[in-house]
Amino acid sequence: MSESIQLEYTVPGNDFTRAGEASADLKSTLKRLGLPAAEVRRIAIALYEGEINLAIHAGGGQIRVTVDDHQVEMILTDQGPGIPDIPKAMEEGYSTASAQVRSLGFGAGMGLPNMKRYTDEFDIQSTVGVGTTITMRVKIG
Amino acid sequence: MTISQVRDILNARLHTPDVDLERQVHAACGSDMMSDVLAYVKDQAVLLTGLNNPQVVRTAEMMDMVCIVVVRGKQPQEQIVAMAAQRGMAVLSTDLPMFSACGLLYQHGLRGGEMP
Ligand SMILES: Nc1ncnc2c1ncn2[C@@H]1O[C@H](COP(=O)(O)OP(=O)(O)OP(=O)(O)O)[C@@H](O)[C@H]1O
Ligand SMILES: [Mg+2]
Numbered sequence: 468m469s470e471s472i473q474l475e476y477t478v479p480g481n482d483f484t485r486a487g488e489a490s491a492d493l494k495s496t497l498k499r500l501g502l503p504a505a506e507v508r509r510i511a512i513a514l515y516e517g518e519i520n521l522a523i524h525a526g527g528g529q530i531r532v533t534v535d536d537h538q539v540e541m542i543l544t545d546q547g548p549g550i551p552d553i554p555k556a557m558e559e560g561y562s563t564a565s566a567q568v569r570s571l572g573f574g575a576g577m578g579l580p581n582m583k584r585y586t587d588e589f590d591i592q593s594t595v596g597v598g599t600t601i602t603m604r605v606k607i608g
Numbered sequence: 609m610t611i612s613q614v615r616d617i618l619n620a621r622l623h624t625p626d627v628d629l630e631r632q633v634h635a636a637c638g639s640d641m642m643s644d645v646l647a648y649v650k651d652q653a654v655l656l657t658g659l660n661n662p663q664v665v666r667t668a669e670m671m672d673m674v675c676i677v678v679v680r681g682k683q684p685q686e687q688i689v690a691m692a693a694q695r696g697m698a699v700l701s702t703d704l705p706m707f708s709a710c711g712l713l714y715q716h717g718l719r720g721g722e723m724p
C-alpha cells in the first residue's frame with residue numbers, strides 16, 4: 468500500500484441492532500487488504516468495544532480510521548456527556564451502564580481496559596458536557 | 609472436537625442447517641457479558657451464552673468464533689440465526705444451564721482461553 472486509506476463511520480446512538488456494523492466493515496476491509504489475522508482481530512475487538520461505548524454511553528459518535536503500511540489508527544469522537552474520572556473509568560469492572568444495558572450483555576466494565584490491552588497506543592481525552600475522543604493505534608508487522 | 613460433536617454432547621438443536629459441522633473447535637468461552645468474552649482471545653471457537661441478541665453474533669464475529677450455543681432452553685432470535693448463517697457460523701441451542709453445558713464440554717476435552 469503506497470498511499471494511506473481513510474475510512475469514516477457514523478455510529479447511531481442507542482441502536483443495539485446496528486452497533487458493531489462499523490467494526491465488522493473495518494474487519495472485512497482489513498482482511499481484504501491482507502493484514503495479518505492476529506492484528507486484524509485486535510483492531511476489530513478494540514473498535515467494537517469503542518463502537519458499543521459510543522452507542523450506549525454517548526448517544527452515538529464518529530469513527531475515523533487511517534490505514535497505512537505500518538499502522539492502523541482509529542479515532543473515536545463523540546459529543547456525549549464526557550467522562551468525569553478517567554482513571555476510574557479505566558478500571559476493570561467499573562461501569563455506569565443501566566440495568567437495561569446489562570441485560571443486553573454490556574456493562575461488565577471491561578470495554579476500555581480491553582481497548583487499551585489490544586492496542587499499541589491508547590489515549591483518551593474527555594471533557595464533561597462536551598464529549599470524548601479516543602485515539603488507538605495498532606502497529607502492523 | 610467438531611461442531612457436530614458439540615451438538616451431540618449438549619443434546620442441542622441446530623438452527624443453521626447449511627453450515628459445516630465438521631469444523632474443528634479446540635477452545636470455548638461461556639459468559640452473558642460480551643466484554644468478558646472479548647477479554648480472552650486464544651482461538652476460542654465456541655461461545656456459550658444465555659444472551660439472545662445480535663451482539664452475540666457481532667462478538668463472535670470479532671473473535672473469529674465459529675459456533676454459538678444459546679443455553680437455558682432459549683429459542684435463538686431469528687435475526688441471530690440469519691446473521692450467523694450469513695457468516696458461516698453455527699447456532700445451537702440446548703436446554704442445559706450454562707454451568708452444566710460448559711462442564712460437559714470441558715469433560716470432553718474443550719478448554720478455555722487466556723488473557724493476552
Ligand atoms: N464515550 C463515552 N462517553 C461517556 N462515558 C463513557 C464513554 N465510554 C465509556 N464511558 C464511561 O466509562 C465506563 C467504563 O467503560 P467500559 O467500556 O470500560 O465499561 P462499560 O461500557 O460500562 O461495560 P463493558 O464495556 O464491559 O460492556 C462506562 O460505564 C461509562 O460510564
Ligand atoms: Mg464498554
